[in-house]
Amino acid sequence: MADQHKRIARRSGASLNLQLGTVVMVEPAGLGQRFKTEFVGMERGRYIILRIPRIPGVTDHLYPEKPITMRFMHEGHIYGFGSEVVWVMSAPYKLLFLRYPEEVEILNLRGCQRVDCFLPSALKCKEEWRQGVILNISCGGCQAVVEERDGQALPQVGVDDVVMLEFRLVGSEQSIMVGGLTKSVNLSDTRLFLGVKFDDDMPEYTQSLIERYVESVADYFSE
Secondary structure, eight states: OHHHHSOEEEEEGGGOOOOTTOEEEEEETTTOOOEEEEEEEEETTTEEEEEOOOOTTGGGGOOTTOEEEEEEEETTEEEEEEEEEEEEEOSSSOEEEEEOOSEEEEEEOSSSOOEEEEEEEEEEETTEEEEEEEEEEETTEEEEEEEOBTTBOOOOOOTTOEEEEEEEOTTOSSEEEEEEEEEEEEEETTEEEEEEEEOTTOOHHHHHHHHHHHHHHHHHHHO
């Protein structure tokens, strides 16, 4: 079962989701060693820009057309792709330009892959119901956001608070309710972002509904 969970998917390079400051591992072909550095920018479809770390001799292995493998982690997935060096800039900053990948391999380390979504929901915490939206979901949890509305202050939520979510999956006329614990709480202006881990004793029927929804969304975006 564990091997089935660690599935490798292939996606178009256009779906690459890299955030500024992401730590990446770079392995030049033939070197047999990797080095850690930081993603600092890109022009989608053309190139990716990385910092060149202060490692003695590293630039000896970085030159135009040199094959490169790059990997990084994001939300429980390992992303990897092959590329090649486009340009090495030494001044005023040491930067490495890599060719933008046509295809990206994704190794899912979660028990269920996570997909982006936009599912209106109701969230209950400390006996108070608030309207929100689920931004991404897997069979093990989700990220939800609650906004200030009609003068109501944001709910006071902490890590490991018990919450209840009610929402309807796209294509279904039936609402489902899922309990869970908050594992991350982030406040941004008038929005509260919550990372929720679903209860392990979720009913099998509810679990299967979420799994089928996640698979259908993932399959749609992989076509």
